[in-house]
Amino acid sequence: MGLIVQKFGGSSVADAESIRRVAWIIAEAYSEGKNVVVVLSAQADTTDDLIAKAKELNPNPSMREMDVLLSTGEQASIALMAMALETLGLPVVSLTGWQVGMNTDSSYGSARIKGVSAERLKAELDRRRIVLVAGFQGINKFDDITTIGRGGSDTTAVALAVTLNAEICRIYTDVEGIFTGDPNKLPGAKKLDEITYDEMIELATLGAQVLHNRSVEMAKRYGVKMEVLSSLVRKPGTIVKGVTKMEHMKISGVAKDSDIARIALVGLKDEPGVAFKMFRVLANEKINIDIILQSIGRNNTNDISFTVSRSDMEKAVNVLEENKDIIGYTDISTTDKIAKVSIVGAGMMSSPGVAAMMFEALYDSKINIAMISTSEIKISVLVDENDADRSVAAIHAKFFGA
Ligand code: ASP
Ligand code: MG
Numbered sequence: 084m085g086l087i088v089q090k091f092g093g094s095s096v097a098d099a100e101s102i103r104r105v106a107w108i109i110a111e112a113y114s115e116g117k118n119v120v121v122v123l124s125a126q127a128d129t130t131d132d133l134i135a136k137a138k139e140l141n142p143n144p145s146m147r148e149m150d151v152l153l154s155t156g157e158q159a160s161i162a163l164m165a166m167a168l169e170t171l172g173l174p175v176v177s178l179t180g181w182q183v184g185m186n187t188d189s190s191y192g193s194a195r196i197k198g199v200s201a202e203r204l205k206a207e208l209d210r211r212r213i214v215l216v217a218g219f220q221g222i223n224k225f226d227d228i229t230t231i232g233r234g235g236s237d238t239t240a241v242a243l244a245v246t247l248n249a250e251i252c253r254i255y256t257d258v259e260g261i262f263t264g265d266p267n268k269l270p271g272a273k274k275l276d277e278i279t280y281d282e283m284i285e286l287a288t289l290g291a292q293v294l295h296n297r298s299v300e301m302a303k304r305y306g307v308k309m310e311v312l313s314s315l316v317r318k319p320g321t322i323v324k325g326v327t328k329m330e331h332m333k334i335s336g337v338a339k340d341s342d343i344a345r346i347a348l349v350g351l352k353d354e355p356g357v358a359f360k361m362f363r364v365l366a367n368e369k370i371n372i373d374i375i376l377q378s379i380g381r382n383n384t385n386d387i388s389f390t391v392s393r394s395d396m397e398k399a400v401n402v403l404e405e406n407k408d409i410i411g412y413t414d415i416s417t418t419d420k421i422a423k424v425s426i427v428g429a430g431m432m433s434s435p436g437v438a439a440m441m442f443e444a445l446y447d448s449k450i451n452i453a454m455i456s457t458s459e460i461k462i463s464v465l466v467d468e469n470d471a472d473r474s475v476a477a478i479h480a481k482f483f484g485a
Contacts, residue, residue: 093128186224
């Protein structure tokens with residue numbers, strides 16, 4: 084018998100009406116003869132509200148207690164949904180992370196899933212019950228409750244799909260799928276029928292906040308087919324899989340990331356080992372580097388600029404200043420008034436001219452590019468923060484029409 088995993092996000096279970104609507108979606112899949120495992124998030128703003136409550140009592144609560152608290156949101160959702168399904172006369176059972184054996188490491192707040200033991204889950208499925216699983220939570224080797232990071236219920240769903248060898252992992256949300264750009268800002272944004280794991284990972288990282296990045300990475304690793312679709316409108320969403328057939332599509336989407344800052348070291352010596360020393364000290368502080376650019380040397384000196392997330396800027400500058408003598412440079416300059424705009428598409432590997440089209444769109448809008456970086460399936464530019472939305476619109480119009 085086929086098995087599917089369905090995951091419903093916080094907005095899909097926000098109130099009694101939404102829960103009833105979702106109960107019907109679950110009931111339909113079950114009555115088609117499928118085994119159904121459902122992962123739920125906490126209702127609407129519940130997780131944020133719980134965090135606020137914690138801070139009222141203790142500005143620095145221990146992570147362990149924080150996870151005990153935050154896991155309650157998902158537990159409430161599964162119980163409520165079970166009650167709604169009971170009224171439809173369906174056999175249902177709700178299970179928490181520990182009851183399904185969702186084993187994680189002990190990094191409270193951002194735990195990694197190590198494996199799912201799943202005996203209980205399988206026993207319940209054998210009895211033809213619909214199984215509702217609390218997302219976002221697990222258990223560590225001390226039998227303590229953990230949570231796996233904000234937005235983590237998607238990853239719970241994929242982990243269960245892997246364990247149970249599901250046909251598909253459907254992620255229901257409040258949008259109809261993955262779009263070529265933010266549909267709230269770009270009237271011409273189009274829904275994609277399909278997207279590859281790699282493209283989805285890039286888009287997720289670039290701030291298209293539809294899917295938890297780790298869920299797509301896991302789906303890719305184990306070849307789990309995902310679908311992102313709406314719990315409000317009953318139509319097909321976007322399939323996320325290994326290879327897509329849309330060869331005619333040059334790119335799949337345009338995305339903006341404003342959480343970025345640029346740091347430049349000026350007057351570095353033009354000799355071996357300089358970049359190594361500079362990035363070693365940053366790595367020692369666990370600072371993630373994104374784009375790196377080295378200028379062509381002149382008078383035996385070089386400039387190197389790079390980007391980090393805004394929250395890391397101060398830390399990066401401090402450690403570079405502390406190590407000024409070791410690295411050897413004359414000046415350091417920074418800005419966080421910038422944004423990264425990117426296009427993503429597996430199609431760009433086989434279609435020449437994609438970069439030119441992107442740069443032409445920016446030129447037509449008189450937007451200056453501060454830095455460029457490329458990978459096989461992505462081209463990113465840094466632009467002034469104030470030009471970011473205009474850049475996205477211009478590039479999107481160039482590739483997809485206004
Ligand atoms: N409830 C958690 C959060 O708000 C997990 C999730 O929704 O996926 O981040
Ligand atoms: Mg989410």
